[in-house]
Amino acid sequence: MPQVTLTVNGTTHTAEVEGRTLLVELLRETLRLTGTHVGCDTSQCGACVVHIDGESVKSCTTLALQANGASVTTIEGLASADGKLHPMQEAFREYHALQCGFCTPGMVMSAIDLVQKNPQGLSEHEIREGLEGNICRCTGYHNIVKAIAAAADVMHGKRAEIAPAMA
Amino acid sequence: MYDFAYHKPTSIADAVKILAADPDAKPVSGGHTLLPALKHRLNQPSALVDLSGIAELRGIKREGDTIIIGAMTRHGEVATSDIIKSAIPALAHMASTIGDTQVRNRGTMGGSLANNDPAADYPAAAMALGAKFQTDRRTLAAEDFFQGMFTTALEPDELLIAIHFPVPKKAGYAKLKNPASRYSMCGVFVADGAAGIRVAVNGAGPGVFRQEAAEAALSANWSPEAVAGVKQDPDGLNSDIHGSAEYRAHLVTVMTKRAVLDAG
Structure with a gap:
């Protein structure tokens, strides 16, 4: 069987896979990183979004072998070793940007890519458009949008900490 | 799988x-x-x-009055390229409307063109701008490359290498997205460029096609009003749960007007 070697959240892994093995299958079933979810399995819903070399991709529509040699970041790789959450995770918590939480890992990974690609800042409309590839069936998106705006301020150095949801 | x-x-x-x-x-x-x-x-x-390990398939460059885009260049790169934004802003804008961010981070121009989905965006731009398709063995004009639904002139073992877009005087694009799938129900790309004035339609028919009545109207008078009276024949257009052929024929006129407005 073909071998794939990739770095996931800073650790290098080598695994035997089939040609058809999806990246999300390698992450969840071989590496047991089950924070990345499979929702629709048709590249619509975005629950499976991870970063490959810093860019958000749908891991249900990427072959494990296509990620050979790449650096992959999953939701498990965002918090620092001491448990301090990434600003986007902290903002999702502060703004209660989830209900059931199934879409949340993908939302957070997509949101980080969106904020990183827009250092000039994002309007509410741009955040909503930027979430086109992620579907949430619980919240109606309002708190997700607020959380991303709050996290963007911290990620771009405008604030030291996430602005409180209730001022 | x-x-x-x-x-x-x-x-x-x-x-x-x-x-x-x-x-x-x-x-x-x-x-x-x-x-x-x-x-x-x-x-x-x-x-x-x-094909992602072949470095020469990737990249965007300008040579004189031509923009050359490697087949493996991703939609996100087309959408954000300064070269394309300054030379053919309508093409960069078109790329920014394909799928979602994650799709644009993976999907490629060459892949989309070689697949020739009737609802794909790029074929209308390639046809209207008079793009040339460079393969590993020959160069094809857009009108020879596209051969109907999911069909191109490519041989099974033939690879698209790069697409050459002549820089137009002006160009514009407008489409009506299906509200659920966001695919083009009808998209129209208009261009005034090296190939003359061209109007190309995606989403409405079984493959990209030129709207010659609109081209004639715009050649006489480049304005949205000039194409307002253009009637697209619904015969042969797509008819499905999303819209009838007559509805799509109506959209051809509406999207052509909007594309001319977009081009300015």
């Missing part, structure tokens, strides 16, 4: 050699159409030939 062998060649010659030796092997670029199709078992290739 059925299993398959996986190859990742680093040269065009090696990729073509693998494809020529195995008629059931298929090239894969971003894979965002092919992998979903394989999951549905609509196709059973013996092998996938991943």
Whole structure:
């Protein structure tokens, strides 16, 4: 069987896979990183979004072998070793940007890519458009949008900490 | 998904050699159409030939009055390229409307053009701008490359290398997205460029086509009003749960007007 070697959240892994093995299958079933979810399995819903070399991709529509040699970041790789959450995770918590939480890992990974690609800042409309590839069936998106705006301020150095949801 | 062998060649010659030796092997670029199709078992290739290891298939450059885009250039790169934004802003804008961010991070221009989905965006731009398709063995004009629904002039072992877009005087694009899938119900790209004034339509028919009455009207008078009276014949247009052929024919006129406004 073909071998794939990739770095996931800073650790290098080598695994035997089939040609058809999806990246999300390698992450969840071989590496047991089950924070990345499979929702629709048709590249619509975005629950499976991870970063490959810093860019958000749908891991249900990427072959494990296509990620050979790449650096992959999953939701498990965002918090620092001491448990301090990434600003986007902290903002999702502060703004209660989830209900059931199934879409949340993908939302957070997509949101980080969106904020990183827009250092000039994002309007509410741009955040909503930027979430086109992620579907949430619980919240109606309002708190997700607020959380991303709050996290963007911290990620771009405008604030030291996430602005409180209730001022 | 059925299993398959996986190859990742680093040269065009090696990729073509693998494809020529195995008629059931298929090239894969971003894979965002092919992998979903394989999951549905609509196709059973013996092998996938991943083109992402071939550096010369990637990149955007300007040579004189031509923009040359490597086939493996991703939609996100087309959308944000300063070269394309300054030379053909309508093409960069078009790329920014394809799929979602994650699709644009993987999907490629060459993959989309070689797939020739009737609802794909790029074929209308290539047709209206008079793009040339450079393969590993020849160069094809857009009107020879596209051959109807999901069909192109490419041989099974022939690879698209780059697409050459002449820089137009002006160009514009407008489409009506299906509210659920966001695919084009009807998109129109208008251009005043090296190939003359051209109007190309995606989404409405079984493949991209030129709207010659609108081209004649715009040649006489470049304005939205000039195409307001253009009547598209619904015969042969797509008719499905999303809209009738008559509805799409109406959209051709409306989107042409909006595309002219977009071009300015």
